[in-house]
Every structure is written in C-alpha cells, then in structure tokens.
Amino acid sequence: MPDLVLDSVAKKFGDVIAVKDVNYKIEDGEFAALLGPSGCGKTTTLLMIAGIYRPTAGKIIFGDRVVNNVHPKNRDIGMVFQSYALYPNMTVFDNIAFPLKLKKTPKDEIEKKIKKITSLLEIANLLDRKPGQLSGGQQQRVALARALVKEPKYLLLDEPLSNLDAKLRVNMRTEIKRLHRELGITTILVTHDQEEAMSLADKIILMNKGVVQQIGDHSDLYYKPQNLFVAGFIGSPAMNFIDFKFTNHNGNIKLSKNGVELEFKDLKLKKEPSGEIVTLGIRPEHLRESNKDKNIIDGKVFSIEPLGREILVAANTKIGIIHFLVPSPFKCKIDDGIRLGIDPQDIHLFDTNTGEALLDK
Numbered sequence: 001m002p003d004l005v006l007d008s009v010a011k012k013f014g015d016v017i018a019v020k021d022v023n024y025k026i027e028d029g030e031f032a033a034l035l036g037p038s039g040c041g042k043t044t045t046l047l048m049i050a051g052i053y054r055p056t057a058g059k060i061i062f063g064d065r066v067v068n069n070v071h072p073k074n075r076d077i078g079m080v081f082q083s084y085a086l087y088p089n090m091t092v093f094d095n096i097a098f099p100l101k102l103k104k105t106p107k108d109e110i111e112k113k114i115k116k117i118t119s120l121l122e123i124a125n126l127l128d129r130k131p132g133q134l135s136g137g138q139q140q141r142v143a144l145a146r147a148l149v150k151e152p153k154y155l156l157l158d159e160p161l162s163n164l165d166a167k168l169r170v171n172m173r174t175e176i177k178r179l180h181r182e183l184g185i186t187t188i189l190v191t192h193d194q195e196e197a198m199s200l201a202d203k204i205i206l207m208n209k210g211v212v213q214q215i216g217d218h219s220d221l222y223y224k225p226q227n228l229f230v231a232g233f234i235g236s237p238a239m240n241f242i243d244f245k246f247t248n249h250n251g252n253i254k255l256s257k258n259g260v261e262l263e264f265k266d267l268k269l270k271k272e273p274s275g276e277i278v279t280l281g282i283r284p285e286h287l288r289e290s291n292k293d294k295n296i297i298d299g300k301v302f303s304i305e306p307l308g309r310e311i312l313v314a315a316n317t318k319i320g321i322i323h324f325l326v327p328s329p330f331k332c333k334i335d336d337g338i339r340l341g342i343d344p345q346d347i348h349l350f351d352t353n354t355g356e357a358l359l360d361k
Contacts, residue, residue, distance in 0.1 A: 007310040009058035019046045020210045033201035041210040042190045078147030082159040086131040094128040096145045117145045129302045157189040185199045228355040237284045258318040264344045268360040273351045283347035287324035290341025297340045
C-alpha cells in the first residue's frame with residue numbers, strides 16, 4: 001500500500017482559511033491521528049483526503065498519484081463517521097454489503113467478505129438486525145465493518161468514538177488497535193481527545209487554527225513540546241505556566257518573579273528569548289513536596305481534588321496558583337504550608353512573545 005502525502009495543502013471557505021500550508025507524510029500501514037480542538041481544521045483535512053472537499057492549494061498524493069481531482073469512490077478509501085451513518089431500514093448484512101453492491105460484486109463474494117469481516121469484529125450474530133436494535137458499540141462495529149469490507153487502502157475515522165460512554169470508548173480503542181495490527185491498513189483518525197490519539201496512533205499531527213503545530217509520537221508531544229500550544233494541549237491535568245524575568249550569565253540561567261528566585265546551571269538553550277520575560281512550564285506530575293531541592297516554591301494548600309489513586313492539589317504561591325499531583329492519601333489540609341521542589345530536567349521554557357520552546361531537549 002502506498003504512502004499518503006499532503007504537500008502544502010490549504011483550504012479556504014470564502015475569506016476564511018480553514019487549513020493553511022499543511023505538509024506531512026503518513027507511511028504505508030501507519031496509524032496517524034489528526035488531533036486538535038474544535039475548529040482547528042482536522043476534519044476539513046480529512047475530508048480533503050477523502051475527496052469530499054477539494055484543496056484550495058497544494059497536492060494530496062496517494063503513492064505516486066495526485067488525487068486532488070479524483071472522485072471519492074475512486075480513491076480506495078473506507079470512512080467511518082461520528083454519526084455511523086447506517087441506513088435504519090436496512091439489516092446489518094445489507095448495511096455492510098451496500099458498498100459491495102454498488103461495485104456490483106458477485107453475491108457469493110459479498111457473503112464471503114461479510115462473513116470474514118463480521119467474524120473479525122465479532123458481530124456475525126447481528127446480521128439480521130436493524131441499526132435501531134443495536135447498542136452504540138454494536139453500531140460502531142457495523143460502521144467499521146462497512147468501511148473495511150471493501151478492503152480499502154486507507155481507513156479514515158472521523159471522531160468515531162465520541163458518541164460512546166467512557167468504558168465503551170476504552171473497549172473500542174482496544175478493538176481498533178487490534179484491527180489495525182491484524183489488517184495493516186493505513187489509518188487516519190480525527191479526534192479532539194488527546195488520550196485517544198496517544199493510545200492509538202503511531203504518529204500524531206497536532207493542529208490549531210488550521211496550522212500543524214507539531215508532528216510526532218505521544219512521547220515527542222508530551223516530553224518535547226515545540227511551543228506553548230502543544231505544551232498546554234497535551235497532558236492532563238494541564239501544564240502549569242508562569243511568566244518570569246529571564247537572565248542568562250554564561251549559561252547560568254536565573255528566573256525571578258515576586259521575590260521567587262529559581263536558578264538552573266545545566267540547561268541547554270536552542271535560542272535566546274526575544275525579550276526579558278519567558279514562560280516556565282512544568283507539569284503537575286513533575287512537582288513534588290520537598291525541602292531538599294535547590295529550587296523551591298513555597299505556598300499554601302488552596303484546593304484538594306481526589307482523582308482516585310492520585311490527588312490534584314492547588315497551592316497558592318507568590319507567583320500564582322500552581323497545580324501538582326500527589327499519591328493518595330494526602331495528609332495536608334486547606335491553608336497548610338507546602339514546599340514544592342523542581343527538578344531542572346522536568347522544566348520547559350518558552351518565549352513568551354512567540355510561544356516557541358527555548359530548551360534543547
């Protein structure tokens with residue numbers, strides 16, 4: 001199966017730029033996720049790949065073929081929508097068979113393909129039912145079966161799990177990952193759910209306002225965010241951001257704000273900040289109660305939120321509210337004093353003006 005390439009792809013609706021200068025390659029057999037908030041351009045990008053929208057600029061390439069003007073039915077894709085889009089008056093068998101009947105596939109071949117795919121998806125016992133008689137998870141499997149029965153080169157998934165409850169979403173993630181491993185189809189998932197993207201995808205393409213912000217696996221986006229948007233979008237609970245005055249004397253970096261002084265000697269900068277103010281980023285799970293670290297932030301417990309095996313605590317400090325995670329149980333009470341230690345290897349620094357990451361990680 002060929003690679004899929006987007007080469008300087010853009011899409012405008014009137015004066016509105018929905019997607020701007022998108023460039024990436026999805027390798028043969030790879031599972032990629034288009035991730036981002038609502039309105040970021042991820043679904044528009046998927047619909048251009050599907051052929052439902054034509055790009056305003058750039059090329060969409062399947063293998064060695066530019067498909068900008070190729071009709072959707074000739075692109076060898078299977079697509080699963082958020083709504084499942086099953087025909088309510090048809091049985092499960094007829095829903096799955098529909099794309100094969102359009103291609104005038106012989107009846108015995110249709111039955112053979114449906115038997116194979118419904119066995120793989122464990123819905124062979126539902127073939128005589130209609131969609132209204134199925135649960136959400138069963139409808140999702142039928143929609144997947146209909147997309148896969150054509151044996152497409154590319155599988156496109158548009159928010160396929162968003163209508164399911166939390167437990168069923170986890171189960172379906174496991175199923176989709178198993179299917180991808182067994183079938184090896186190049187798959188592109190659109191989702192706003194970072195957990196879904198990180199658990200399923202080999203490659204994550206994070207978008208915001210029509211622009212690709214970063215491409216990488218879950219580890220790249222979590223540990224090496226390239227800008228403030230990526231750092232703030234990836235991770236739950238969200239990263240703490242605090243603006244500091246920045247000075248650098250021969251590699252000795254000092255951050256100061258409201259009487260709090262932090263000093264780091266072993267940080268490598270990719271570039272100097274554009275101004276004297278930088279944004280320090282640190283994840284709640286990387287802060288800890290400490291009296292031993294060189295860099296300490298003092299505060300008082302402001303709120304306590306039990307999350308099960310962990311507790312999210314907010315501390316009121318001279319530099320603002322800081323969130324950190326601790327294992328349960330947590331002995332402190334509201335207004336108790338607390339000292340938070342920072343390990344230099346866990347911090348991120350961003351140019352406050354441009355949002356760019358400054359550290360060479």
